[in-house]
Amino acid sequence: MNDYQPLDISSVLNAGIEVLGEDDQDVDVGSQSFRGLPFEVGTDSGGDCFISLDVSSGPIKIDAGESAHRVVFAHRLVGSEIDSGGSVGLPVAEYVFHMASGKDFRANIRERFEIASVPNDSFRGPSGLPFQAVTDQKHTLFERDQGKWEELGRRQTEYAQASARSYFLWAWTNPEPESVIESIEIVPQGAKFIIAGVTLGHEDEHPFARQGRRETRITVTDETVAGQPFDLSVKVDRGDTTFVFPLPKDPDSGFTDAYHKGYGQEDNTDSDSAYAEISAVPSATVIVKQGDEEVGQVKWGEVEREGVVETPRMKIELLDKGRNWVNVTVVDDDTGRPVPCRVHFRSPEGIPYQPHGHHNQVNSNLGTWHIDIGGDVRLGQISYAYIDGTCQGWLPRGDVIVDVARGFEYEPLRTRVSIEPGQQELTLRLKRWIDMNQRRWFSGDS
Structure with missing residues (x-):
């Protein structure tokens, strides 16, 4: 059995894409994958593809006949009154799950909570994004090596916020996952809405990633690939990832024992060792590529469970051991007073943890020196944050x-x-080895 299984709802479809209006008919139909989950949305050959209901409609019943941990709906409101003063939280429908055990479970579907109209953009739209549902599209990384000048500011965030192209996804959690869901009754209670697809989740997991990103080290064991110029990337079907960044060649003792302390570290330009921050559900597939060539793939749940997973050409290791929010003070060892300075924090593996408001990598470690703004500087592999003595x-x-x-x-x-x-507190002490002002030497310009 597949981990996620689309339900066949073709027998109760009653509307085509024209129900959305003339200006909103570019929607996804047919076999689709939303956030890595499979859905069957009508047919791409025309005809009815949605269940369309409103308060004047009678209820309809979708046959299920399967057990499931979650039931995921791809649905949307056809219109919204919120922008013209309408209320948030108005009842739209009640989804009733009839169980083989004889129990019924009811879920309230409310505007801007479990359902919404599809926004015109990612930030606002007719009704905004719902609180308990997610968009059908994922967050996406910008192109790493190119882009439009007018998007320069957004490029600094490294990713584009997820938006809804066609539908919102809402997941119901089954209190009796071992019991068969005989049918799902849809009882309309308000504004017009559509259901495009229903998918059963057989995995004991929430279908949408809800944890923060976790630091993950990628070690390429294939020597041919490891020695190539760095071009690693990661794809996650049921989750999100950052860009992949190379790790230093000798991140631990080679760094702490180096002569030029405080002045960076040589760049690692090879593809042998790198890291990314990943947030995903256990059933997600993580694919690592070097350029267009796949190096390997693993299941995220196995990485979380085992800590380290090896494939013939690579090794993926979960390095996240938990974090603390720490207030750092850097003081003059003689006076005990905070002093402005530049700082860099990293794990022994070389993963940076820069202060809040500062970049872990300046300009994504690219050579575009003139784009970034703010109190950061990059010296070789290392990004430093300039602080006033506290961070x-x-x-x-x-x-x-x-x-x-x-x-x-x-x-x-x-x-x-x-x-x-x-x-929650860390104090670092800097020692002055000479005081040129005390020797009557002063900086100046002529």
Whole structure:
């Protein structure tokens, strides 16, 4: 049995795409994949493809005859009054799940909660995005190496927010997953809406990723690929990922023991070791590519369960050990007062954890020096954040490597600290090795 199974609702379809109006007929029909889940939306050869109902319609019943952990609906309102003063939360329908056990479970479908009209854009639209449903499209990464100048500001975010192209997806959780769902009764109670598809979830998981992104190391064990110029990317069907970034060649002791502390690290331009931050459901497939060539794929649930998963050409390792929100203060060791400086925080594996409001990578580690704005600088592999002596942000629990520099009169600090569970404060001390002002030398310009 497939982990997700579209229901055949063809016997109760009663409307074609014309029900959406003349200006909104470019919708997805036929066999579709929304957020990695399969749906059957009518037929792409024309004819009826939706269930269309409103308060004047009678209820309809969809035969199921299957057990499931979740039932996922692709549906939408045909119109909304919210922009013209209408209320949020108005009842639209009641979905009644009739179980073989004799029980009935009822779910209220409300405007802007479980259902909404499809927005005209990602940020506002006629009714905005619903609170308990998700868009049919995923977040997407921008093109890494190209883009339009007018999108320069948005490119700094690295991804485009998910929007609804055709429908919203809402998942019902079955209180009795071992019991067969005999039928689903749709009882309209308000404005006109459509149901485009219904899919049963047989996996014991929520079908939409609800956890934060987790740091994941990718080690390419195929020497032919590992030695190629860096061009790794990750695709996740039922979740999201960041860009992939190379990790330093010697991220731990080679970094802490290096002579030029506070002044960056040589770039790793190979494809041997990298990381991405991934948020996905357990059944998601994670695919790693070098350019257009697939290096390997794994199930995210196996990575979460085992910690490390190996394929013939690569190894994927979950490095997320939990994080603390930490307030950091950098002080002059003699005076005890905070001093402006530049800072870099990283895990022993080389994954950066820069202060809140600062980039982990300046300009996504590309060579476009003139685009980014803000108090950051990149020296080789390393991004530094300029701070006034204080900062805050997420740091991983366990060992953290810090790299701090302040001009030429202070000794750079590159050392290892430990972040304990519950720790919220960290103080770093910079030692002045010479005071040129005290020797009557002052900076100036003529």
